[in-house]
Amino acid sequence: MFRNRLQILRLRLLETQWYWQLKRFWENLRFGLELRAVNFRAGISAHTSTIAAVWRLIRTSSSSTVPGAIFAIILALATKLPFGVEPETFVNILDEIKPESAAAYDSLLAVVLTAAGLFLTLYFSNFNTVIGRLYSEYPENVRRLLIDEPQNRAALLALTNFVVFTLVTLGCGAGLGIRAKSSLLAVVAGGTAIVPIFAFVARRTLFFFDPTHLAHTAIDSLAAASSEVTADRPLAFDARVQRHRANVAAAELDKLHALTRIAADKRNFRRDSLCALLTVVFSFLPEYQRRKRSIPTSSNWYRETVQHKDWYLAGITDLQVALNSAIGLMPDSVRDSDWLEKSLVGLLEQCFERTVLEQDWPVAYRILDISRLLFERLGAGCQLGIVTESFRSLRTSMEQHGFRSDKELSKEDQLDRLQAIAELNMLAKHILLSFFNELRALDPSSYMHRVRSLDWQTEDDVYSGDMPPFTLAQMEYLRDRLRFEIDVEGEIVSPEWYLSQLALQPIAEMLDTQLKELIGLGKSFYVDWPDKLTNAGLYRGAIMTTLDGLEYFHKLRFHASAIYERMEIVEQNRVMEALAGPKIEQNAVNAEIHALERQLHLNLAKLVQYFATDTYEEWDEVPDQLGHVVTALANAYFEGLMSNDVELCGDLFGRYIVGNVCVRESLGTKSSALQYPGDLVSVAEPTLELLALSGFTYLLSEYHQEPALWQSCVDFWRRLIGAPEFQGNFAAEIQLTDAAKRVHLLSGRSMLRNSWKQNFDTLIADLPSKLLDRGAAPIWIETEVTLHPSLCIRALTGGDLPFGVALFDPEDVFLDVFLADELELDRSNALRMSDVKELVRHQAEFEAQHGFVFELDEDIIDEN
């Protein structure tokens, strides 16, 4: 009964006005105390009235000089104590200057005072000269930085206090007759110290000509403001304190933007100061990201912004109101938790645009190189949305100001621009890798263990810092609601499976959104952008970007598969399917990546033609680059053959041949002497690769029973053979390949051809087979025949051949089935095991002899 009445009383208390007013008074009191501290530290306050200004003057001057005066008085009074406080050593040292000799004592003080005053005057004269020159050039917030520079302020404070100390000591001696030896010693020591102090401040004044040095000051203030809003700080949950800190941080960011503008605009600052400034600014991000884990997501530190409401997520009432009143849906108010990161990224975009506009390409790619730190942290922080936006902006800057014809630029500038494009390409890959690196460090099991051990009733336990940042909002969601359950029911009612599913949900959501962002970034940057580079005539940039795109998507697929395996626990804990939240859809992601890779290969094939017409002889690196392109196309073509993608193969093969011939020509001109076996191999390899791929085309068209594959290949070959510039050259080329095959040297391309053979062998090895009894045969009692509808495949993989298809070189297959007849080649001296046509004929006879009739045995297939 008593408890009930107490509860009722408590509820009635909430209905009284004075309860709320007292509560507010207490909050105001704490906020006021905190704000004073803030003002003292951050030094920002506005005083507009005269009285306020005078009060400010008195307060500032007294607070800065009182310590010196007090110290002087203490030392002076110490001599009046009944017991001696002045050490004997002092007495000995200052024996020459007797305290009784007032004139000598006071003169010394006056001299020191004059010297200090002189130094102060000199300093301010120097300072005024520098500041006066810079004042009109810089915006207000930068001027503020110059004046409030903390090291100068500290040194000046020391000088001022010393002057006051000396003055008071002199006053004590002259007015009150108190002349302490220790005071004199302090004056002498201080007088000695003012010289280096003056040298220090005078030197620092010169730094003001390059205000980017002051970035440290702004960064320090920014760091201080961000550290004050973490959950472990007093009043961290007070909305006004949060807002105040956010305003301070925004002001500091404005200063940084102003400094960056100054550094980017002036050519002499751009080379070094700008890069140093950006390095300092971007170095702040890792620390801030660590702190962000301890900042409540509902904190006013994160600015409120409006977000358009999705119509399909809007409530029926909102929709009805909007429809009936013919107005739009009211936007949602959301907190922008990435505002500071966006501001830092804005600095980069601003600098990059400026440098590209000035065609200062060395600085442009240095800036991109420095921004790797920023982007890697954003990738690791799973903030890929910002990265995508930023890349869009950087790309736009490049398109608007950097797409000038090569003829307008010097060769160095062209190379620097290419380097900048390469840096952009590398950045995207670094972002991807840093994102997956962070994910690899995330162990869902230990995360769940941590979630289970959370004390839900403690407000700030979820901010302990060891939770992944993207789970923070969900942890806060659970904390508020589970606390409610504990309050009402005395325990947590929501079952373990539900909590696990909710706790793991952010991981699934993060994976879903971030992978989409990565795919989107790859698509817009590597798939779409090369078109614009091509249109602007930057073929090499386009090819480089496309090749990097292939690497990007390869890495994406590889790492995504690995992460999916690690995140199986998320799906295992999905007890209730109906609960909201995305699933981890590995197959859909893989399909999307595969489609984009296919598009990249087609783009690459189109770009090869530009090489055929461009003046690539001028460039040493072009044959290498073209070689990469052709190898990538060859690999893509082989994968297309393996997956029976007729359309892709048809699109790639013709362009591949063009590229291959270009590479062959460029190598032929350089290795015409053929002094070493390696030269012979390198010259013959493009043709060997072409023959091998053509051979695989025949084999895989037989394997897939797809004549269109082979027909398309043959058509291209006939066009090539019929071309006037190639007539008569092929016989010599085939001889060259035969000679090269006798040289057993490993190269990248030969290894690639071997990997194709291994893939094909694996395909063949998976075919079902049947044993045939050959009866009285002298050696082979039983023969294994591969069950495949193609007689050619059966001939190459079974019958009399004990070693299977591995013994065949695909280039020999192509020569046997097509090229030898077309070119009427003499193959009697070729390095080959057997003629394919002969083998097929032999296999047909063998099967007729043993009554083998091909039929697909389902049981054998199942067993295999």
Place this chain on the structure above:
Amino acid sequence: MALSLSLTRTLSMKIERETKSPFEMAKQSSVHNGIYVHLFMQDIRIYLIHPSPGGLEDNRLQVQPYTDRRVQQVLMLFSEPMRLSRNIGELRPRDLSGVLAAFIGRVGCDLALSGESFWEIGKRRVGDSGPDSLSTLLWITGEVTDKGNRIRQRYRREIDGRRSSCEVNLPASQACVFRLPQKLGTARDQRTRISTLQEVSKIVPPFVEEGWSRLKHEPAFRQKDYSRTQFRELGKAMKDWGWIGRSWTPEHVTEYYHFYRQAKFHKALAVLRDSIISDMNAVLKRLDVNCEIKLRDTFSVDQIDDVISQLEDGSISFGDAMDRVRS
């Protein structure tokens, strides 16, 4: 699903599950002033229809506040708490007597409600002229004392604005007492609950409301803190019933807890329903009416317990669970 009262002999009446609001039903029927028994799902709700000055078209249900707490136990039997405290207000004793009178009237006991209180009817029929053909009275009380074969109740009534207290002493054979099932708490618990509900039923404190009426903003008042405290106290008070309140939003509870409390509330209603049916059958038996009220196609308490267990295991979705317990 039809919810029906299956009466085996003379009282063959079937009440279909109503889908219309009580207000619409009241408009269609001639009951413009009195009590309407509305069977909705498995929850029996009693709505009081008092015409407002503008008539029913005014779309308002008007009731006057009730101040006597002694009958609150029965109030809880028949009405959903929130409806009691917010939508309808509180019931007068005579209204309450009318509730059961109307109910008995509907099952054929020929006791109509005609504006006068049940107590008046009972007094006229029992106290003044002695037991008539009705021979049994329904007695409504929160504090009933059994004294041998007689039942005594201290009762404060209000007739024509005048309050008076009286004590009624009836033969036990002529009274029927509806009590709250033990599973849903004791009478003391219920009183505590009601008083807490009354305290937390305000949207804002009175001083804020007054400030609004004078266009004065109260900057010190924090609506969010106030609401959260109210919701928490409401949740605590109705813990045994599982009632989730009408304004509980995902802002305060998890989705699971929301549905868990709903299932618990439907279980409490099922317990209550079974208790009412059991008491009514006892009345019919005492009336020597050879019939028994049975509800068909409703979920039993055990079945709801099964659903709650499935919810705890995660083997049933929230939607399915609610469909089943509400059926």
